[in-house]
Amino acid sequence: MKQVPDTATLIRLQPGAKQIETQGIKWVINPYDEFALEEGLRLKERWGGEVVLVALGPARVEEAIRQGLAMGADRAVHVLTNDAVELDVWLVAQALARVCREEGYDLILTGKQAVDDDQAQVGPLVAVALGLPQVTVVVQLAIDAESRRLRAERELEGAIEVVEAPLPAVVTAQRGLNEPRYPTLPNIMKAKRKEVRTVAWESLGLEAAPLVRIESLSLPPARPAAKILTGDPEEAARELARLLREEAHVI
Amino acid sequence: MPEGIVVVTPQEGGRVRRVAYEMVSLAQGLAPGAVTAVTFGPEAEATASALGKYGADQVVALNGPAYQRYSSDGFALAVQALIDHVDPEAVFFPATAWGKDLAPRVAGLLQAGLASDCIAVTRGSDGRLQAVRPIYAGKAFATVSIQSQRQLFSIRPNIQAIVEHGRAGTLLPFTPSVDPSAFQAVAVEVRSQASDKPDLTEAEIIVSGGRGIKAPENFRLLEDLADALGAALGSSRPVADEGWVPHSYHIGQTGKVVSPTVYFAIGISGAIQHLAGISGAKYIVAINNDPEAPIFKAANYGIVGDLFQVVPALTAEIRRMKENA
Numbered sequence: 001m002k003q004v005p006d007t008a009t010l011i012r013l014q015p016g017a018k019q020i021e022t023q024g025i026k027w028v029i030n031p032y033d034e035f036a037l038e039e040g041l042r043l044k045e046r047w048g049g050e051v052v053l054v055a056l057g058p059a060r061v062e063e064a065i066r067q068g069l070a071m072g073a074d075r076a077v078h079v080l081t082n083d084a085v086e087l088d089v090w091l092v093a094q095a096l097a098r099v100c101r102e103e104g105y106d107l108i109l110t111g112k113q114a115v116d117d118d119q120a121q122v123g124p125l126v127a128v129a130l131g132l133p134q135v136t137v138v139v140q141l142a143i144d145a146e147s148r149r150l151r152a153e154r155e156l157e158g159a160i161e162v163v164e165a166p167l168p169a170v171v172t173a174q175r176g177l178n179e180p181r182y183p184t185l186p187n188i189m190k191a192k193r194k195e196v197r198t199v200a201w202e203s204l205g206l207e208a209a210p211l212v213r214i215e216s217l218s219l220p221p222a223r224p225a226a227k228i229l230t231g232d233p234e235e236a237a238r239e240l241a242r243l244l245r246e247e248a249h250v251i
Numbered sequence: 252m253p254e255g256i257v258v259v260t261p262q263e264g265g266r267v268r269r270v271a272y273e274m275v276s277l278a279q280g281l282a283p284g285a286v287t288a289v290t291f292g293p294e295a296e297a298t299a300s301a302l303g304k305y306g307a308d309q310v311v312a313l314n315g316p317a318y319q320r321y322s323s324d325g326f327a328l329a330v331q332a333l334i335d336h337v338d339p340e341a342v343f344f345p346a347t348a349w350g351k352d353l354a355p356r357v358a359g360l361l362q363a364g365l366a367s368d369c370i371a372v373t374r375g376s377d378g379r380l381q382a383v384r385p386i387y388a389g390k391a392f393a394t395v396s397i398q399s400q401r402q403l404f405s406i407r408p409n410i411q412a413i414v415e416h417g418r419a420g421t422l423l424p425f426t427p428s429v430d431p432s433a434f435q436a437v438a439v440e441v442r443s444q445a446s447d448k449p450d451l452t453e454a455e456i457i458v459s460g461g462r463g464i465k466a467p468e469n470f471r472l473l474e475d476l477a478d479a480l481g482a483a484l485g486s487s488r489p490v491a492d493e494g495w496v497p498h499s500y501h502i503g504q505t506g507k508v509v510s511p512t513v514y515f516a517i518g519i520s521g522a523i524q525h526l527a528g529i530s531g532a533k534y535i536v537a538i539n540n541d542p543e544a545p546i547f548k549a550a551n552y553g554i555v556g557d558l559f560q561v562v563p564a565l566t567a568e569i570r571r572m573k574e575n576a
């Protein structure tokens with residue numbers, strides 16, 4: 001699970017900065033990771049077992065972890081990083097894979113991508129690091145505990161692909177998989193007492209050499225002011241059609 | 252010294268999606284060295300001449316029994332073997348559901364850096380490749396470089412013109428030795444969601460509706476316009492959440508991110524998450540009865556008015572233009 005800026009955030013950049021301006025940002029659980037957690041909770045309700053939340057990031061991530069625990073995760077592991085370390089998806093995936101290996105697993109669930117860096121890589125990279133099969137962008141998941149296999153539907157462009165794989169496996173969640181629950185007040189109280197094991201990034205002994213390096217950030221160029229077309233609907237429509245033909249060349 | 256670019260693409264019935272031609276064209280423009288396309292499954296070799304025409308110097312068709320059905324782990328090992336064999340500088344994947352599943356798997360095996368969903372790949376002054384990729388769904392852009400010897404990129408559809416190179420695209424025989432037991436996750440079925448419309452992420456024109464359409468049945472007006480234009484249909488998030496349209500229509504930061512030539516935002520106010528998802532559109536057309544709607548700030552053309560009058564008038568006008576053309 002990753003903590004990300006709320007999707008309503010207006011992104012600001014300092015000149016020359018390689019990270020966004022984080023002052024005043026509201027941090028939330030990555031929306032796709034909420035679907036993953038919800039699916040884990042439902043599987044636990046059906047089959048028993050334990051849901052362990054694993055998150056990586058600075059101290060602020062604790063808030064997201066408590067929210068995840070309030071949704072119903074049993075306990076959590078927080079890989080605590082400091083801002084001096086230049087992280088990329090590769091390093092994050094290696095760290096998460098190590099924690100997963102220590103914890104043990106039948107199934108590893110995560111979001112199809114984080115809505116901040118949009119890389120959509122951590123799930124598959126964790127799968128490779130642990131030698132597991134993967135199914136990404138999953139909108140429906142069925143587990144057969146007897147045969148220890150899964151059957152998942154994943155979303156392609158204009159199609160649904162049904163994938164079967166043995167457990168353990170990595171599954172990444174897409175919107176539509178489920179409707180995440182809201183934490184209840186008693187569960188929010190309970191979450192405060194649940195175990196959060198902190199693992200210092202430094203203790204993992206990973207060499208901080210990112211494979212993908214950000215050279216610079218920029219904002220999208222401003223669009224020229226809109227041409228507002230006036231007149232009655234027919235006139236406006238005619239003028240718009242003309243512009244689409246003569247300027248956008250699409251008709 | 253690694254040289255050339257490998258382009259990894261799916262195919263179906265001997266045909267590839269347009270993004271495959273975009274990738275080989277992009278690769279041909281960047282390479283010293285050969286552009287090698289690899290594709291999988293029955294009739295894979297039939298793609299050679301078309302891929303060659305747009306820039307592939309050689310085509311590897313993995314059409315053995317193991318490659319008849321997609322398997323992320325099996326295919327990734329085969330791509331890894333091919334990359335070891337060809338020794339390219341870079342590898343391109345399409346930033347589609349298929350490519351975004353396979354690319355990180357290959358990156359993990361190669362321990363190589365992968366930049367996802369790139370909208371530009373150029374050669375930097377140091378001779379290495381550089382990519383621009385949207386972050387925060389397009390609210391910002393990152394220019395990235397890859398530090399590993401192999402440089403992997405997934406390429407967003409619609410960002411590169413296809414260029415005819417008039418080559419033949421010779422078939423390169425190659426049989427990776429991948430243990431059949433490695434094909435663990437296997438696609439057992441693909442259900443096509445019957446639609447005569449282009450896919451959102453590849454569409455040149457998108458007609459998209461929001462709360463302003465007032466009721467699900469009114470989406471028909473947008474369908475008529477989309478039919479007239481040959482456009483794909485999309486929606487804002489509230490309309491998808493209400494169940495008026497499938498989730499797959501939802502465009503925005505937590506839905507599809509699109510880059511059409513023209514995007515019609517009809518009855519869409521323009522929440523920041525929605526604007527992020529459409530920032531790659533070349534032209535944005537806003538039709539909304541609220542002149543203060545934020546969508547007008549993002550739009551190139553705006554009509555402040557009643558969509559129930561404007562949209563049918565526009566559909567009729569476009570039909571008339573096309574008939575007269």
